[in-house]
Amino acid sequence: MPELSHRFEQTRFSPFWAETVADKPVLPVLSESIDCDLAIIGAGFTGLWSALKARERHPDARIVVLEARHLADAASGRNGGFCAPSISHGVGNALNRWPDEAEKLVRLGRENLDAMEADIATYGIDAEFERTGKLNVARTAWEADGLGVMQSGYANFGIETAILTPSELASHLESPRYPTGLFEANYAYVNPAKLVHGLAQACLSRGVAIFQDSRVTGLQDMGEILSLATDGGEVLARQVVMATNADVPLLSHLRRAIIPVYDYTIMSEPLTDTQLQEIGWQGRHGIADSGNQFHYSRKTADNRILWGGYDAIYHYGSRRDPDLLHRNETYAGLEATFLDTFPSLKDVRFSHAWGGIIDTSARLTFFTGTAYGGRLTYAMGFTGQGVTASRFAALSMLDHLKDLRTERTELRMTQSQPVAFPPEPLRSLGIRWAQADLAREDRTGHRSLMLCAMDKIGIGFGS
Numbered sequence: 001m002p003e004l005s006h007r008f009e010q011t012r013f014s015p016f017w018a019e020t021v022a023d024k025p026v027l028p029v030l031s032e033s034i035d036c037d038l039a040i041i042g043a044g045f046t047g048l049w050s051a052l053k054a055r056e057r058h059p060d061a062r063i064v065v066l067e068a069r070h071l072a073d074a075a076s077g078r079n080g081g082f083c084a085p086s087i088s089h090g091v092g093n094a095l096n097r098w099p100d101e102a103e104k105l106v107r108l109g110r111e112n113l114d115a116m117e118a119d120i121a122t123y124g125i126d127a128e129f130e131r132t133g134k135l136n137v138a139r140t141a142w143e144a145d146g147l148g149v150m151q152s153g154y155a156n157f158g159i160e161t162a163i164l165t166p167s168e169l170a171s172h173l174e175s176p177r178y179p180t181g182l183f184e185a186n187y188a189y190v191n192p193a194k195l196v197h198g199l200a201q202a203c204l205s206r207g208v209a210i211f212q213d214s215r216v217t218g219l220q221d222m223g224e225i226l227s228l229a230t231d232g233g234e235v236l237a238r239q240v241v242m243a244t245n246a247d248v249p250l251l252s253h254l255r256r257a258i259i260p261v262y263d264y265t266i267m268s269e270p271l272t273d274t275q276l277q278e279i280g281w282q283g284r285h286g287i288a289d290s291g292n293q294f295h296y297s298r299k300t301a302d303n304r305i306l307w308g309g310y311d312a313i314y315h316y317g318s319r320r321d322p323d324l325l326h327r328n329e330t331y332a333g334l335e336a337t338f339l340d341t342f343p344s345l346k347d348v349r350f351s352h353a354w355g356g357i358i359d360t361s362a363r364l365t366f367f368t369g370t371a372y373g374g375r376l377t378y379a380m381g382f383t384g385q386g387v388t389a390s391r392f393a394a395l396s397m398l399d400h401l402k403d404l405r406t407e408r409t410e411l412r413m414t415q416s417q418p419v420a421f422p423p424e425p426l427r428s429l430g431i432r433w434a435q436a437d438l439a440r441e442d443r444t445g446h447r448s449l450m451l452c453a454m455d456k457i458g459i460g461f462g463s
């Protein structure tokens, strides 16, 4: 591993967000056999929204959540907290893959963000929700052209955005790296660990049981019920929601539908007002650049800068290993682009650095489905945009369990499954090839024949 610079001397290599949660409940480990109406596997956003929404629909149901680790240990506690008004990994992805459905997908994405804000308020969850907009910035001429395309694509759906004049840009971000910016007002942020804990608290106080350190190791069909095995006990459930994200899916036919991709973040110490003025970052909007390999950045409540993204690392054989959650090479790369973007912050130290796993699907959006005659439902494949989509996925899964035909379940996006990733070694070779072509496109503005062919058959690789 390469050595890190002096800016990382005091760094804590763990998610900053976890330190902001004051009251962490002590949750039991499952140590007996129990019955329930609904068992939910996984206590990230998807599992917890499922539990809470199931409780709204069924006040008397016995609902149990089984979590392999601890609350907020996985992606839901490690992300950037960007809340997209989208369930389809953006407007462009909806248009490319489901042009006939794009209008509906865009509307549902916006409604979902509004409804999530309303839920957070209704349940009194302090998740530091703020709808402060997003600045999309471009580094090169072709990225600036891309912002123009994005603006007209958004305009087709009545979404207003503004290409900023140089002086307007300077009051959002003054950086030698990014000469062009497009501002979209409808984008929000949360403190993700606080949202996880707030959702869990809302569930607990409404009689949902949550067990941690209780990994489900096997599923068995017992006729009317499904049996979920854990080391400490068994859960006999009438219905099951599987919300296990980037872990190896318990259903073997889903194992090639997603791959684990590692994404990393560094975070500065809190900045002073003067430092923020120097970089022109006056508001509380987030920032994302426009390359295939993109950076994302936002402020925390105490004005640290989170700077993440760019590298999207896949390991041969879809390796999942806690040791891979840190990568000095990526932290050093992020430090370099941070300093390039904010040269006046050269004396700033990094307080935190961490990584997480993204469940990448070949079409970049989640998908849902059922198994065991409709008694189990699953959602996965969020690919780096699951903070808001997880709520929509949870509602879709509950619709599936009731066999309801709703706008959610009727979507081609939720009905269809993504193209499966090929087995190794083809998988690694293909990903390496696609990544090299994506990087070349970022450098030159030219999309390779292979990427164009992948676009045509609806396969993508990203985070």
Ligand SMILES: Cc1cc2nc3c(=O)[nH]c(=O)nc-3n(C[C@H](O)[C@H](O)[C@H](O)COP(=O)(O)OP(=O)(O)OC[C@H]3O[C@@H](n4cnc5c(N)ncnc54)[C@H](O)[C@@H]3O)c2cc1C
Pocket: 041, 042, 043, 044, 045, 046, 047, 066, 067, 068, 069, 070, 072, 073, 074, 075, 076, 077, 078, 079, 080, 081, 082, 083, 084, 214, 215, 216, 217, 243, 244, 245, 246, 247, 248, 250, 263, 264, 265, 355, 356, 357, 358, 382, 383, 384, 385, 386, 387, 388, 389, 390
């Ligand atoms: C570094 C990083 C940055 C990101 N930034 C953003 C962002 O800014 N905006 C955005 O929209 N998205 C972002 N994402 C993606 C987002 O975090 C995820 O899409 C979202 O958290 C998925 O929620 P989830 O509940 O499905 O998954 P998770 O939070 O991973 O929860 C799944 C849970 O299931 C548990 N589990 C797995 N298998 C079992 C089992 N067999 N038995 C019991 N429990 C099990 C796991 O322990 C885990 O807690 C980011 C992701 C990462 C890693």
